[in-house]
Amino acid sequence: MGRYILRRLLQMIPTLLAVAALIFLIFSVLPGSFAGTMTGGGRRALSPELVAQINAQFGLDKPLPVRFWDYLVRLAQFDLGTSFRTREPVVDLIAARIWPSLQLALSAMALAVTVGIPLGFLAAMRPGSLLDSITMIGAVSGLSMPQFWLGLLLMYVFALQLGWLPSFGYGDGRLRNLILPAIALGFAPLALLARTTRAGVLEVMGSDHIRTAMAKGTSPAQMIRWHVLRNVMVLIVTTLGLQIGSLLGQALVIEKLFSWPGLGSLMVDSVAIRDIPVVQGTILVIVLWFLVINVLVDVIYAVIDPRISLR
Protein backbone atom coordinates (compact mmCIF):
# COMPACT_ATOMS: atom_id res chain seq x y z
CA MET A 1 0.00 0.00 0.00
CA GLY A 2 2.75 2.45 0.99
CA ARG A 3 4.66 1.76 -2.21
CA TYR A 4 1.52 2.22 -4.28
CA ILE A 5 0.81 5.61 -2.72
CA LEU A 6 4.42 6.69 -3.21
CA ARG A 7 4.35 5.66 -6.86
CA ARG A 8 1.09 7.48 -7.47
CA LEU A 9 2.49 10.60 -5.81
CA LEU A 10 5.57 10.45 -8.04
CA GLN A 11 3.31 10.10 -11.08
CA MET A 12 1.92 13.55 -10.31
CA ILE A 13 5.25 15.17 -11.16
CA PRO A 14 4.93 15.03 -14.98
CA THR A 15 1.42 16.51 -14.80
CA LEU A 16 2.63 19.27 -12.50
CA LEU A 17 5.54 19.98 -14.82
CA ALA A 18 3.20 20.16 -17.79
CA VAL A 19 0.90 22.55 -15.93
CA ALA A 20 3.90 24.67 -14.92
CA ALA A 21 5.07 24.81 -18.55
CA LEU A 22 1.58 25.66 -19.81
CA ILE A 23 1.04 28.42 -17.28
CA PHE A 24 4.55 29.74 -17.88
CA LEU A 25 3.98 29.88 -21.62
CA ILE A 26 0.60 31.57 -21.33
CA PHE A 27 2.01 34.35 -19.19
CA SER A 28 5.10 34.77 -21.35
CA VAL A 29 3.08 35.84 -24.37
CA LEU A 30 1.46 38.49 -22.18
CA PRO A 31 1.10 41.71 -24.17
CA GLY A 32 1.18 44.10 -21.21
CA SER A 33 4.11 44.14 -18.81
CA PHE A 34 4.04 44.40 -15.04
CA ALA A 35 6.30 47.44 -15.14
CA GLY A 36 3.68 49.06 -17.36
CA THR A 37 0.82 48.20 -14.99
CA MET A 38 2.77 49.41 -11.97
CA THR A 39 3.17 52.82 -13.52
CA GLY A 40 -0.50 53.30 -14.26
CA GLY A 41 -0.80 52.18 -17.89
CA GLY A 42 1.45 54.78 -19.44
CA ARG A 43 -0.19 57.87 -18.10
CA ARG A 44 2.76 58.54 -15.87
CA ALA A 45 5.19 56.92 -18.27
CA LEU A 46 8.37 55.67 -16.68
CA SER A 47 11.69 56.33 -18.28
CA PRO A 48 12.87 53.40 -20.42
CA GLU A 49 15.88 53.00 -18.11
CA LEU A 50 13.67 52.48 -15.08
CA VAL A 51 11.49 49.93 -16.91
CA ALA A 52 14.64 48.05 -17.94
CA GLN A 53 15.86 48.16 -14.35
CA ILE A 54 12.56 46.75 -13.04
CA ASN A 55 12.63 44.01 -15.67
CA ALA A 56 16.22 43.13 -14.77
CA GLN A 57 15.36 43.03 -11.09
CA PHE A 58 12.74 40.32 -11.70
CA GLY A 59 14.82 38.55 -14.36
CA LEU A 60 12.37 39.50 -17.12
CA ASP A 61 15.14 40.60 -19.51
CA LYS A 62 16.48 37.11 -20.19
CA PRO A 63 15.36 34.94 -23.14
CA LEU A 64 12.34 32.71 -22.68
CA PRO A 65 14.02 29.25 -22.46
CA VAL A 66 16.50 30.56 -19.89
CA ARG A 67 13.66 31.99 -17.83
CA PHE A 68 11.74 28.73 -18.02
CA TRP A 69 14.77 26.71 -16.94
CA ASP A 70 15.41 29.09 -14.02
CA TYR A 71 11.76 28.77 -13.10
CA LEU A 72 11.89 24.97 -13.03
CA VAL A 73 15.11 24.93 -11.01
CA ARG A 74 13.54 27.22 -8.43
CA LEU A 75 10.33 25.19 -8.49
CA ALA A 76 12.29 22.04 -7.63
CA GLN A 77 13.47 23.85 -4.50
CA PHE A 78 9.89 24.83 -3.61
CA ASP A 79 10.69 28.41 -4.51
CA LEU A 80 7.75 29.98 -6.34
CA GLY A 81 9.50 33.29 -6.89
CA THR A 82 8.90 36.75 -5.50
CA SER A 83 5.70 38.73 -5.72
CA PHE A 84 6.02 41.67 -8.12
CA ARG A 85 4.00 43.85 -5.81
CA THR A 86 4.85 43.07 -2.21
CA ARG A 87 8.38 41.70 -2.93
CA GLU A 88 7.59 38.84 -0.54
CA PRO A 89 8.28 35.21 -1.42
CA VAL A 90 5.19 33.77 -3.17
CA VAL A 91 5.41 30.68 -0.96
CA ASP A 92 4.81 32.83 2.13
CA LEU A 93 1.87 34.63 0.54
CA ILE A 94 0.29 31.32 -0.43
CA ALA A 95 1.01 29.63 2.90
CA ALA A 96 -0.94 32.35 4.69
CA ARG A 97 -3.96 31.68 2.47
CA ILE A 98 -4.08 27.89 2.59
CA TRP A 99 -5.78 27.46 5.95
CA PRO A 100 -8.68 29.88 5.28
CA SER A 101 -9.16 28.25 1.86
CA LEU A 102 -9.26 24.74 3.31
CA GLN A 103 -11.53 25.88 6.11
CA LEU A 104 -14.06 27.21 3.62
CA ALA A 105 -13.77 24.32 1.16
CA LEU A 106 -14.03 21.62 3.81
CA SER A 107 -16.98 23.31 5.56
CA ALA A 108 -18.79 23.54 2.24
CA MET A 109 -18.05 19.86 1.61
CA ALA A 110 -19.16 18.86 5.12
CA LEU A 111 -22.48 20.58 4.45
CA ALA A 112 -22.82 18.84 1.09
CA VAL A 113 -22.05 15.41 2.55
CA THR A 114 -24.24 15.61 5.65
CA VAL A 115 -27.26 16.94 3.77
CA GLY A 116 -26.79 15.70 0.20
CA ILE A 117 -26.14 11.99 0.79
CA PRO A 118 -29.01 11.34 3.27
CA LEU A 119 -31.34 13.36 1.03
CA GLY A 120 -30.39 11.26 -2.00
CA PHE A 121 -30.97 8.09 0.01
CA LEU A 122 -34.38 9.17 1.29
CA ALA A 123 -35.45 10.25 -2.20
CA ALA A 124 -34.41 6.90 -3.68
CA MET A 125 -36.31 4.97 -1.01
CA ARG A 126 -39.58 6.46 -2.26
CA PRO A 127 -39.17 7.20 -5.96
CA GLY A 128 -41.92 9.45 -7.27
CA SER A 129 -42.88 10.72 -3.82
CA LEU A 130 -43.18 14.40 -2.93
CA LEU A 131 -39.79 14.34 -1.16
CA ASP A 132 -38.23 12.73 -4.23
CA SER A 133 -39.65 15.35 -6.58
CA ILE A 134 -38.61 18.24 -4.34
CA THR A 135 -35.11 16.78 -4.00
CA MET A 136 -34.71 16.37 -7.74
CA ILE A 137 -36.04 19.85 -8.54
CA GLY A 138 -33.80 21.30 -5.82
CA ALA A 139 -30.81 19.37 -7.18
CA VAL A 140 -31.11 20.56 -10.78
CA SER A 141 -31.72 24.10 -9.50
CA GLY A 142 -28.65 23.95 -7.28
CA LEU A 143 -26.55 22.92 -10.25
CA SER A 144 -27.93 25.74 -12.43
CA MET A 145 -27.58 28.61 -9.98
CA PRO A 146 -24.58 30.93 -10.12
CA GLN A 147 -22.85 30.41 -6.78
CA PHE A 148 -22.03 34.07 -6.35
CA TRP A 149 -25.66 35.06 -6.94
CA LEU A 150 -26.75 32.67 -4.21
CA GLY A 151 -24.02 34.26 -2.09
CA LEU A 152 -25.37 37.75 -2.84
CA LEU A 153 -28.92 36.71 -1.94
CA LEU A 154 -27.79 35.07 1.31
CA MET A 155 -25.77 38.17 2.12
CA TYR A 156 -28.79 40.39 1.45
CA VAL A 157 -31.22 38.37 3.55
CA PHE A 158 -29.16 37.10 6.48
CA ALA A 159 -26.60 39.87 6.83
CA LEU A 160 -28.18 43.08 5.55
CA GLN A 161 -31.89 42.54 6.25
CA LEU A 162 -31.91 40.29 9.31
CA GLY A 163 -28.48 41.23 10.62
CA TRP A 164 -27.86 37.71 11.94
CA LEU A 165 -24.48 37.12 10.33
CA PRO A 166 -21.60 39.28 9.12
CA SER A 167 -21.85 40.10 5.40
CA PHE A 168 -18.17 39.59 4.59
CA GLY A 169 -14.67 39.16 5.99
CA TYR A 170 -12.73 36.43 7.72
CA GLY A 171 -13.30 37.64 11.28
CA ASP A 172 -10.31 35.65 12.57
CA GLY A 173 -11.94 32.45 11.38
CA ARG A 174 -15.04 32.67 13.57
CA LEU A 175 -17.85 30.30 12.71
CA ARG A 176 -20.25 33.23 12.21
CA ASN A 177 -18.18 34.48 9.29
CA LEU A 178 -17.86 31.03 7.75
CA ILE A 179 -21.56 30.13 7.52
CA LEU A 180 -22.75 32.20 4.53
CA PRO A 181 -19.77 31.57 2.19
CA ALA A 182 -19.82 27.86 3.10
CA ILE A 183 -23.52 27.55 2.19
CA ALA A 184 -23.02 29.46 -1.07
CA LEU A 185 -20.05 27.26 -2.01
CA GLY A 186 -21.55 24.00 -0.75
CA PHE A 187 -24.95 24.17 -2.42
CA ALA A 188 -23.88 22.92 -5.86
CA PRO A 189 -21.85 19.94 -4.52
CA LEU A 190 -24.80 19.19 -2.22
CA ALA A 191 -27.14 19.07 -5.19
CA LEU A 192 -24.77 16.87 -7.19
CA LEU A 193 -24.26 14.46 -4.29
CA ALA A 194 -28.01 14.14 -3.67
CA ARG A 195 -28.55 13.39 -7.35
CA THR A 196 -25.69 10.92 -7.64
CA THR A 197 -26.63 9.10 -4.44
CA ARG A 198 -30.24 8.78 -5.55
CA ALA A 199 -29.24 7.48 -8.98
CA GLY A 200 -26.75 5.03 -7.46
CA VAL A 201 -29.18 3.69 -4.87
CA LEU A 202 -31.92 3.21 -7.47
CA GLU A 203 -29.54 1.33 -9.72
CA VAL A 204 -28.29 -0.97 -6.95
CA MET A 205 -31.82 -1.58 -5.68
CA GLY A 206 -32.81 -2.80 -9.11
CA SER A 207 -29.89 -5.21 -9.44
CA ASP A 208 -30.01 -8.98 -9.17
CA HIS A 209 -28.14 -9.43 -5.93
CA ILE A 210 -30.54 -7.16 -4.06
CA ARG A 211 -33.47 -9.14 -5.41
CA THR A 212 -31.75 -12.33 -4.23
CA ALA A 213 -31.12 -10.84 -0.80
CA MET A 214 -34.75 -9.79 -0.56
CA ALA A 215 -35.91 -13.25 -1.58
CA LYS A 216 -33.74 -14.69 1.19
CA GLY A 217 -35.68 -12.55 3.66
CA THR A 218 -32.98 -10.02 4.55
CA SER A 219 -34.49 -7.19 6.58
CA PRO A 220 -34.56 -3.77 4.88
CA ALA A 221 -32.18 -2.26 7.45
CA GLN A 222 -29.64 -5.03 6.98
CA MET A 223 -29.98 -4.82 3.26
CA ILE A 224 -29.21 -1.14 3.18
CA ARG A 225 -26.22 -1.54 5.45
CA TRP A 226 -24.64 -4.57 3.79
CA HIS A 227 -25.72 -4.49 0.21
CA VAL A 228 -26.77 -1.04 -0.92
CA LEU A 229 -24.36 1.15 1.02
CA ARG A 230 -21.22 -0.70 -0.02
CA ASN A 231 -22.13 -0.64 -3.66
CA VAL A 232 -23.15 2.99 -3.72
CA MET A 233 -20.00 4.00 -1.84
CA VAL A 234 -17.76 3.76 -4.92
CA LEU A 235 -20.01 6.11 -6.86
CA ILE A 236 -20.25 8.57 -3.97
CA VAL A 237 -16.50 8.56 -3.40
CA THR A 238 -15.88 9.28 -7.09
CA THR A 239 -18.24 12.25 -7.11
CA LEU A 240 -16.98 13.48 -3.76
CA GLY A 241 -13.35 13.25 -4.86
CA LEU A 242 -13.92 15.25 -8.03
CA GLN A 243 -15.85 17.86 -6.06
CA ILE A 244 -13.29 18.23 -3.27
CA GLY A 245 -10.49 18.32 -5.82
CA SER A 246 -12.02 21.16 -7.80
CA LEU A 247 -13.41 23.07 -4.84
CA LEU A 248 -10.37 25.31 -4.35
CA GLY A 249 -10.82 26.48 -7.93
CA GLN A 250 -14.58 26.73 -7.61
CA ALA A 251 -14.19 28.99 -4.59
CA LEU A 252 -12.61 31.85 -6.60
CA VAL A 253 -15.72 33.96 -6.94
CA ILE A 254 -17.21 33.17 -3.54
CA GLU A 255 -13.95 34.08 -1.80
CA LYS A 256 -13.80 37.34 -3.71
CA LEU A 257 -17.46 38.10 -2.97
CA PHE A 258 -17.12 37.53 0.78
CA SER A 259 -13.60 39.04 0.97
CA TRP A 260 -12.43 35.68 2.29
CA PRO A 261 -8.60 35.60 2.53
CA GLY A 262 -8.14 32.33 0.63
CA LEU A 263 -6.18 31.22 -2.43
CA GLY A 264 -9.00 32.15 -4.78
CA SER A 265 -9.17 35.78 -3.77
CA LEU A 266 -5.36 35.91 -3.81
CA MET A 267 -5.43 34.70 -7.42
CA VAL A 268 -8.18 37.10 -8.50
CA ASP A 269 -6.45 40.08 -6.88
CA SER A 270 -3.10 39.11 -8.40
CA VAL A 271 -4.65 38.72 -11.86
CA ALA A 272 -6.04 42.25 -11.59
CA ILE A 273 -2.58 43.75 -11.00
CA ARG A 274 -0.71 41.22 -13.17
CA ASP A 275 1.36 39.90 -10.32
CA ILE A 276 2.29 36.88 -12.41
CA PRO A 277 4.50 34.89 -10.00
CA VAL A 278 1.63 34.85 -7.51
CA VAL A 279 -0.90 33.82 -10.17
CA GLN A 280 1.38 31.00 -11.36
CA GLY A 281 1.97 29.88 -7.78
CA THR A 282 -1.72 29.77 -6.85
CA ILE A 283 -2.60 27.80 -9.98
CA LEU A 284 0.11 25.24 -9.20
CA VAL A 285 -1.15 24.82 -5.64
CA ILE A 286 -4.75 24.44 -6.82
CA VAL A 287 -3.67 21.76 -9.34
CA LEU A 288 -1.51 20.00 -6.73
CA TRP A 289 -4.51 19.81 -4.41
CA PHE A 290 -6.61 18.26 -7.20
CA LEU A 291 -3.94 15.64 -7.94
CA VAL A 292 -3.40 14.71 -4.28
CA ILE A 293 -7.15 14.27 -3.75
CA ASN A 294 -7.23 12.02 -6.83
CA VAL A 295 -4.56 9.74 -5.37
CA LEU A 296 -6.47 9.67 -2.11
CA VAL A 297 -9.68 8.70 -3.91
CA ASP A 298 -7.93 5.81 -5.67
CA VAL A 299 -6.61 4.54 -2.35
CA ILE A 300 -10.09 4.75 -0.81
CA TYR A 301 -11.52 2.79 -3.77
CA ALA A 302 -9.19 -0.06 -3.00
CA VAL A 303 -10.21 -0.03 0.65
CA ILE A 304 -13.97 -0.07 0.08
CA ASP A 305 -14.06 -2.29 -2.98
CA PRO A 306 -11.88 -5.39 -2.84
CA ARG A 307 -12.51 -6.02 -6.55
CA ILE A 308 -10.35 -3.01 -7.38
CA SER A 309 -6.73 -4.00 -6.93
CA LEU A 310 -3.81 -1.66 -6.44
CA ARG A 311 -1.83 -1.86 -9.60
Add this chain to the structure above:
Amino acid sequence: MRMPFRLNLTLGLALVSLVILGAVFAPLLTPHDPILDADLMNSEMPPSWDHWFGTDSQGRDVFARVLYGARVSLTIGIVAQAINSTIGIALGLSAGYWGGWWDDVVNGLTNLMLAIPSLVFALAIMAVLGPGVPSLLIALGLTNWSWSCRITRSAVMSLKSQGYVQAARTLGYGDIRIMLTQLLPNIVGPVLVMATLGIGEAVLAEAALSFLGLGIRPPAPSWGNMLTDAREAIRSVPWATIFPGLAVFVTVLGFNLLGDGMRDWLDPRMQVRA
Protein backbone atom coordinates in the same frame (compact mmCIF):
# COMPACT_ATOMS: atom_id res chain seq x y z
CA MET B 1 -41.36 6.96 -14.69
CA ARG B 2 -42.21 8.41 -18.07
CA MET B 3 -43.58 11.63 -16.71
CA PRO B 4 -40.43 13.23 -15.23
CA PHE B 5 -38.35 12.64 -18.34
CA ARG B 6 -40.90 14.27 -20.59
CA LEU B 7 -41.07 17.09 -18.08
CA ASN B 8 -37.29 17.62 -18.30
CA LEU B 9 -37.33 17.86 -22.05
CA THR B 10 -40.44 20.02 -22.30
CA LEU B 11 -39.54 22.43 -19.52
CA GLY B 12 -35.95 22.68 -20.73
CA LEU B 13 -37.05 23.42 -24.27
CA ALA B 14 -39.56 26.01 -23.02
CA LEU B 15 -36.99 27.85 -20.88
CA VAL B 16 -34.32 27.83 -23.60
CA SER B 17 -36.84 29.08 -26.19
CA LEU B 18 -37.97 31.81 -23.80
CA VAL B 19 -34.42 33.09 -23.39
CA ILE B 20 -33.61 32.85 -27.10
CA LEU B 21 -36.79 34.68 -28.09
CA GLY B 22 -36.10 37.35 -25.47
CA ALA B 23 -32.61 37.87 -26.85
CA VAL B 24 -33.67 37.95 -30.51
CA PHE B 25 -36.67 40.24 -30.06
CA ALA B 26 -35.16 42.45 -27.35
CA PRO B 27 -35.78 45.75 -29.21
CA LEU B 28 -39.46 44.84 -29.74
CA LEU B 29 -40.01 43.81 -26.15
CA THR B 30 -38.81 46.97 -24.48
CA PRO B 31 -38.83 50.63 -25.49
CA HIS B 32 -35.79 51.32 -23.32
CA ASP B 33 -32.17 51.34 -24.42
CA PRO B 34 -29.92 49.22 -22.18
CA ILE B 35 -27.04 51.70 -22.15
CA LEU B 36 -28.20 55.15 -23.25
CA ASP B 37 -31.34 55.43 -21.14
CA ALA B 38 -29.45 56.35 -17.99
CA ASP B 39 -31.94 58.68 -16.35
CA LEU B 40 -30.75 59.77 -12.94
CA MET B 41 -34.13 61.33 -12.17
CA ASN B 42 -35.61 57.84 -12.31
CA SER B 43 -32.88 55.85 -10.63
CA GLU B 44 -33.48 53.12 -8.05
CA MET B 45 -37.17 52.77 -8.97
CA PRO B 46 -38.78 49.52 -7.80
CA PRO B 47 -40.45 47.29 -10.42
CA SER B 48 -43.45 49.01 -12.00
CA TRP B 49 -45.54 48.94 -15.18
CA ASP B 50 -42.99 51.16 -16.97
CA HIS B 51 -39.98 49.34 -15.62
CA TRP B 52 -40.90 45.68 -15.15
CA PHE B 53 -37.68 44.85 -13.31
CA GLY B 54 -37.19 48.35 -11.85
CA THR B 55 -34.27 50.66 -12.60
CA ASP B 56 -30.69 50.45 -11.38
CA SER B 57 -28.73 53.06 -9.46
CA GLN B 58 -27.92 54.88 -12.72
CA GLY B 59 -31.56 54.94 -13.77
CA ARG B 60 -31.23 52.32 -16.49
CA ASP B 61 -34.09 49.89 -17.10
CA VAL B 62 -33.12 46.51 -15.62
CA PHE B 63 -35.52 44.57 -17.88
CA ALA B 64 -33.92 46.05 -21.00
CA ARG B 65 -30.45 45.29 -19.69
CA VAL B 66 -31.43 41.71 -18.86
CA LEU B 67 -32.85 41.22 -22.38
CA TYR B 68 -29.81 42.68 -24.13
CA GLY B 69 -27.58 40.80 -21.69
CA ALA B 70 -29.17 37.58 -22.97
CA ARG B 71 -27.68 38.29 -26.41
CA VAL B 72 -24.19 38.47 -24.92
CA SER B 73 -24.60 35.43 -22.68
CA LEU B 74 -26.18 33.20 -25.32
CA THR B 75 -23.69 34.15 -28.01
CA ILE B 76 -20.74 33.46 -25.75
CA GLY B 77 -22.28 30.27 -24.34
CA ILE B 78 -23.12 28.81 -27.73
CA VAL B 79 -19.98 29.85 -29.63
CA ALA B 80 -17.62 28.89 -26.79
CA GLN B 81 -19.24 25.47 -26.50
CA ALA B 82 -19.12 25.02 -30.28
CA ILE B 83 -15.35 25.54 -30.09
CA ASN B 84 -15.10 23.10 -27.16
CA SER B 85 -17.18 20.48 -28.94
CA THR B 86 -15.19 20.81 -32.16
CA ILE B 87 -11.89 20.38 -30.33
CA GLY B 88 -13.23 17.54 -28.18
CA ILE B 89 -14.76 15.65 -31.11
CA ALA B 90 -11.73 16.11 -33.38
CA LEU B 91 -9.28 14.93 -30.73
CA GLY B 92 -11.57 12.16 -29.45
CA LEU B 93 -12.35 10.80 -32.91
CA SER B 94 -8.74 10.77 -34.08
CA ALA B 95 -7.34 9.42 -30.81
CA GLY B 96 -9.94 6.66 -30.57
CA TYR B 97 -9.59 5.66 -34.21
CA TRP B 98 -5.84 5.87 -34.69
CA GLY B 99 -4.74 4.90 -31.18
CA GLY B 100 -0.99 4.52 -30.64
CA TRP B 101 1.20 7.48 -29.78
CA TRP B 102 -1.43 10.01 -30.86
CA ASP B 103 -3.87 8.47 -28.41
CA ASP B 104 -1.27 8.82 -25.63
CA VAL B 105 -0.73 12.47 -26.51
CA VAL B 106 -4.46 13.24 -26.52
CA ASN B 107 -4.96 11.31 -23.30
CA GLY B 108 -2.17 13.23 -21.59
CA LEU B 109 -3.62 16.52 -22.81
CA THR B 110 -7.09 15.57 -21.54
CA ASN B 111 -5.74 14.64 -18.11
CA LEU B 112 -3.86 17.90 -17.99
CA MET B 113 -7.00 19.87 -18.79
CA LEU B 114 -8.99 17.96 -16.18
CA ALA B 115 -6.40 18.77 -13.50
CA ILE B 116 -6.73 22.54 -13.96
CA PRO B 117 -10.19 23.69 -12.85
CA SER B 118 -11.67 25.29 -15.97
CA LEU B 119 -12.63 28.55 -14.26
CA VAL B 120 -9.05 28.95 -12.98
CA PHE B 121 -7.68 28.30 -16.45
CA ALA B 122 -10.15 30.69 -18.06
CA LEU B 123 -9.27 33.36 -15.51
CA ALA B 124 -5.57 32.98 -16.34
CA ILE B 125 -6.29 33.35 -20.07
CA MET B 126 -8.50 36.40 -19.45
CA ALA B 127 -5.65 37.90 -17.43
CA VAL B 128 -3.41 37.60 -20.48
CA LEU B 129 -5.88 38.67 -23.16
CA GLY B 130 -7.79 41.32 -21.22
CA PRO B 131 -11.58 41.73 -21.03
CA GLY B 132 -13.87 41.50 -24.08
CA VAL B 133 -15.94 39.09 -26.14
CA PRO B 134 -13.11 37.61 -28.28
CA SER B 135 -11.02 36.90 -25.17
CA LEU B 136 -14.02 35.26 -23.49
CA LEU B 137 -14.61 33.01 -26.50
CA ILE B 138 -10.98 31.91 -26.43
CA ALA B 139 -10.83 31.51 -22.65
CA LEU B 140 -14.08 29.52 -22.42
CA GLY B 141 -13.76 27.73 -25.76
CA LEU B 142 -10.33 26.23 -25.08
CA THR B 143 -10.79 25.10 -21.51
CA ASN B 144 -13.82 22.82 -21.36
CA TRP B 145 -13.42 20.18 -24.06
CA SER B 146 -12.01 17.32 -22.01
CA TRP B 147 -15.30 15.54 -21.28
CA SER B 148 -16.48 15.74 -24.92
CA CYS B 149 -13.13 14.31 -25.94
CA ARG B 150 -13.29 11.45 -23.43
CA ILE B 151 -16.80 10.45 -24.35
CA THR B 152 -16.10 10.59 -28.10
CA ARG B 153 -12.88 8.63 -27.68
CA SER B 154 -14.40 5.80 -25.67
CA ALA B 155 -17.41 5.56 -28.00
CA VAL B 156 -15.15 5.41 -31.08
CA MET B 157 -12.95 2.75 -29.50
CA SER B 158 -15.94 0.46 -29.09
CA LEU B 159 -17.38 1.31 -32.51
CA LYS B 160 -14.30 0.94 -34.68
CA SER B 161 -14.32 -2.86 -34.65
CA GLN B 162 -17.94 -2.94 -35.86
CA GLY B 163 -18.68 -4.58 -39.18
CA TYR B 164 -19.72 -1.45 -41.06
CA VAL B 165 -16.48 0.30 -40.18
CA GLN B 166 -14.47 -2.71 -41.37
CA ALA B 167 -16.58 -2.76 -44.53
CA ALA B 168 -15.90 0.92 -45.20
CA ARG B 169 -12.20 0.27 -44.80
CA THR B 170 -12.36 -2.66 -47.22
CA LEU B 171 -14.08 -0.40 -49.72
CA GLY B 172 -11.04 1.84 -49.52
CA TYR B 173 -12.50 4.76 -47.60
CA GLY B 174 -9.85 7.09 -46.19
CA ASP B 175 -9.42 7.46 -42.45
CA ILE B 176 -10.92 10.94 -42.31
CA ARG B 177 -13.90 9.83 -44.42
CA ILE B 178 -14.53 6.86 -42.12
CA MET B 179 -14.38 9.09 -39.07
CA LEU B 180 -16.76 11.66 -40.51
CA THR B 181 -19.26 9.44 -42.33
CA GLN B 182 -19.21 6.18 -40.36
CA LEU B 183 -18.25 7.05 -36.79
CA LEU B 184 -19.44 10.62 -36.22
CA PRO B 185 -23.13 9.98 -36.99
CA ASN B 186 -23.15 7.22 -34.38
CA ILE B 187 -21.86 9.35 -31.55
CA VAL B 188 -23.92 12.42 -32.30
CA GLY B 189 -26.34 11.75 -29.44
CA PRO B 190 -23.98 11.77 -26.45
CA VAL B 191 -21.97 14.58 -28.04
CA LEU B 192 -25.09 16.75 -28.35
CA VAL B 193 -26.00 16.06 -24.74
CA MET B 194 -22.52 17.13 -23.62
CA ALA B 195 -22.75 20.25 -25.78
CA THR B 196 -26.13 21.25 -24.35
CA LEU B 197 -24.90 20.87 -20.78
CA GLY B 198 -21.68 22.67 -21.78
CA ILE B 199 -23.58 25.76 -22.95
CA GLY B 200 -25.00 26.10 -19.44
CA GLU B 201 -21.51 25.80 -17.96
CA ALA B 202 -20.17 28.45 -20.34
CA VAL B 203 -23.01 30.85 -19.45
CA LEU B 204 -22.21 30.36 -15.76
CA ALA B 205 -18.48 30.90 -16.37
CA GLU B 206 -19.09 34.05 -18.40
CA ALA B 207 -21.25 35.46 -15.62
CA ALA B 208 -18.55 34.66 -13.05
CA LEU B 209 -15.74 36.21 -15.10
CA SER B 210 -17.77 39.33 -15.90
CA PHE B 211 -18.71 39.59 -12.23
CA LEU B 212 -15.00 39.63 -11.39
CA GLY B 213 -14.52 42.46 -13.88
CA LEU B 214 -12.61 40.30 -16.36
CA GLY B 215 -15.33 39.48 -18.86
CA ILE B 216 -17.63 41.93 -20.61
CA ARG B 217 -16.60 45.51 -19.99
CA PRO B 218 -19.29 47.95 -18.76
CA PRO B 219 -21.37 49.77 -19.88
CA ALA B 220 -22.25 46.93 -22.30
CA PRO B 221 -24.86 44.88 -20.45
CA SER B 222 -23.89 41.40 -19.33
CA TRP B 223 -25.60 39.50 -16.51
CA GLY B 224 -22.28 39.16 -14.72
CA ASN B 225 -21.24 42.81 -14.80
CA MET B 226 -24.80 43.92 -13.93
CA LEU B 227 -24.38 41.95 -10.73
CA THR B 228 -21.07 43.69 -9.99
CA ASP B 229 -22.79 47.09 -10.22
CA ALA B 230 -25.82 45.90 -8.29
CA ARG B 231 -23.72 44.51 -5.46
CA GLU B 232 -22.65 48.02 -4.44
CA ALA B 233 -26.25 49.11 -4.05
CA ILE B 234 -27.83 45.82 -2.98
CA ARG B 235 -29.41 47.39 0.11
CA SER B 236 -31.35 50.08 -1.76
CA VAL B 237 -31.80 48.35 -5.15
CA PRO B 238 -32.20 44.61 -4.45
CA TRP B 239 -34.12 44.04 -7.71
CA ALA B 240 -31.01 44.97 -9.70
CA THR B 241 -29.35 41.93 -8.06
CA ILE B 242 -32.32 39.58 -8.20
CA PHE B 243 -33.23 39.79 -11.91
CA PRO B 244 -29.88 39.40 -13.69
CA GLY B 245 -29.07 36.42 -11.44
CA LEU B 246 -32.49 34.96 -12.10
CA ALA B 247 -31.80 35.30 -15.84
CA VAL B 248 -28.56 33.30 -15.52
CA PHE B 249 -30.37 30.74 -13.39
CA VAL B 250 -33.29 30.30 -15.82
CA THR B 251 -30.96 30.03 -18.82
CA VAL B 252 -28.63 27.48 -17.24
CA LEU B 253 -31.57 25.53 -15.80
CA GLY B 254 -33.09 25.41 -19.29
CA PHE B 255 -29.94 24.00 -20.88
CA ASN B 256 -29.41 21.54 -18.00
CA LEU B 257 -32.99 20.22 -18.20
CA LEU B 258 -32.76 20.02 -21.98
CA GLY B 259 -29.48 18.12 -21.76
CA ASP B 260 -30.81 15.70 -19.13
CA GLY B 261 -34.01 15.23 -21.09
CA MET B 262 -32.10 14.48 -24.29
CA ARG B 263 -29.93 11.95 -22.50
CA ASP B 264 -32.97 10.14 -21.11
CA TRP B 265 -34.62 10.22 -24.49
CA LEU B 266 -31.56 8.80 -26.28
CA ASP B 267 -30.87 6.20 -23.63
CA PRO B 268 -34.12 4.94 -22.10
CA ARG B 269 -32.18 2.82 -19.61
CA MET B 270 -31.07 6.05 -17.96
CA GLN B 271 -34.63 7.23 -17.33
CA VAL B 272 -34.77 6.15 -13.72
CA ARG B 273 -31.36 7.61 -13.04
CA ALA B 274 -32.26 11.09 -14.17
